[in-house]
Amino acid sequence: MDKELLKEQERFYEFIKSYEFINNNGRLDLEAFCVNLSTCFTCDNILDLSPRPKSIYDLLMYMLSEYANKDEMNLWVQTKNIIDWEPEHAYMYPNKYRTCIHVAGLVHVLPHWIYNIGHTLMEIPEPEKTGKYFEWVKRDWTFVFTFINGFHEFYYNYLKAFDKKVSSKSGYSLFEALHRAKKNDINFDKAAEIIKKRNDAQGKALLRIEQSISSGFYLEAITLSECVISNILYNYLEAKNIKPQTHNLNNLIKLSRDNLGKKFELFNELDEWRVQRNKAVHGFVESSIEDMSITQDRFLEFSKSASEKGLELCKITFEWYLSCAVNFIQTSFEPLGKSE
Numbered sequence: 001m002d003k004e005l006l007k008e009q010e011r012f013y014e015f016i017k018s019y020e021f022i023n024n025n026g027r028l029d030l031e032a033f034c035v036n037l038s039t040c041f042t043c044d045n046i047l048d049l050s051p052r053p054k055s056i057y058d059l060l061m062y063m064l065s066e067y068a069n070k071d072e073m074n075l076w077v078q079t080k081n082i083i084d085w086e087p088e089h090a091y092m093y094p095n096k097y098r099t100c101i102h103v104a105g106l107v108h109v110l111p112h113w114i115y116n117i118g119h120t121l122m123e124i125p126e127p128e129k130t131g132k133y134f135e136w137v138k139r140d141w142t143f144v145f146t147f148i149n150g151f152h153e154f155y156y157n158y159l160k161a162f163d164k165k166v167s168s169k170s171g172y173s174l175f176e177a178l179h180r181a182k183k184n185d186i187n188f189d190k191a192a193e194i195i196k197k198r199n200d201a202q203g204k205a206l207l208r209i210e211q212s213i214s215s216g217f218y219l220e221a222i223t224l225s226e227c228v229i230s231n232i233l234y235n236y237l238e239a240k241n242i243k244p245q246t247h248n249l250n251n252l253i254k255l256s257r258d259n260l261g262k263k264f265e266l267f268n269e270l271d272e273w274r275v276q277r278n279k280a281v282h283g284f285v286e287s288s289i290e291d292m293s294i295t296q297d298r299f300l301e302f303s304k305s306a307s308e309k310g311l312e313l314c315k316i317t318f319e320w321y322l323s324c325a326v327n328f329i330q331t332s333f334e335p336l337g338k339s340e
Helices: 003-017 030-043 053-067 070-076 103-121 142-170 174-184 188-214 218-239 249-260 265-286 289-325
Strands: 027-029 077-081 097-102
Touching: 003 030, 003 142, 027 030, 027 103, 030 053, 030 097, 030 142, 053 070, 053 097, 053 103, 070 077, 070 097, 070 103, 097 103, 103 142, 142 174, 142 289, 174 188, 174 218, 174 289, 188 218, 188 289, 218 249, 218 265, 218 289, 249 265, 265 289
Parallel strands: none
Antiparallel strands: 027 097, 077 097
16 A cells, blocks of 8 residues: 555544534534445445445435424434635535534434434344444444444533433433333333422421531431432432342442442542541430540530531532432443454
8 A cells, every 4th residue: 555545544434533523512513424434345345345424414314304294304404504615625515614403303213314324324134132323334344333433432422411410400411211110111201200209308408407407417417428429328228239238338338439440539429428427426325424524625626627518528529419310221232342
């Protein structure tokens, strides 16, 4: 192979490895996607198998039009004139504009679109067993696999980031609701309502903890914090199909840490706070009146510190749970490797 051509392919490979499939406005540049995918077929030396970029383009537009009404299409599909268009841009933008597809439309058709690029446009026989929607892409098609798998990863990571951002306003994670619906064989709306109620209850508990601390009821705040943290960890373990034999905080921390299989600073903090919690609660119960009168100020100071730390850990643990919830449904597949 010509050295310059090889260098060009290497540059293109680095380009597609870090390709920004969806822009900051949540839109896919459809022409660029189709042409770059076709280029991937060329680099893999299988151009004869590649559908024409226009066919890939038309397939998505057809699927969107079949799913959406006119108003939805106007929202999902936008064209933008390329002001600085030059003849050398014609290979990618022959009509002097780019077509931008919003993720709100892609959500409904993306797996079917990619699936049918292989099984309809390329006429690759459909698999006998159900698999991932881009199973038709062979692992030794290095460029094509990198591009399609990269699109898959980028798309779902984008959705997860968006889901996490809006979940605080909506009251639930879309991915968590979908996971609960599938796991418990209930409809999505019911699953979402269950999660909303749970999160609402946790929010009210946090307010009560803050009120208890403000009023000097530190032991109540500590006890409520333990309940909230335990509930969050229990929900995490349940989502991972782990059934704790006991619901005490020590056991829940241990099971959660073991499931992650790696060191995580949050669980170290929770374990340290658990010891503080025991000292505050059991120390109060076991102290005599004489002891309490001598060490009351010191005890109140310690209890206040433990209650404030408990409130802080409630919030951190809940944020950690939200970051986990978007991953309850698997969206990643095995890394690139040679097909057998």
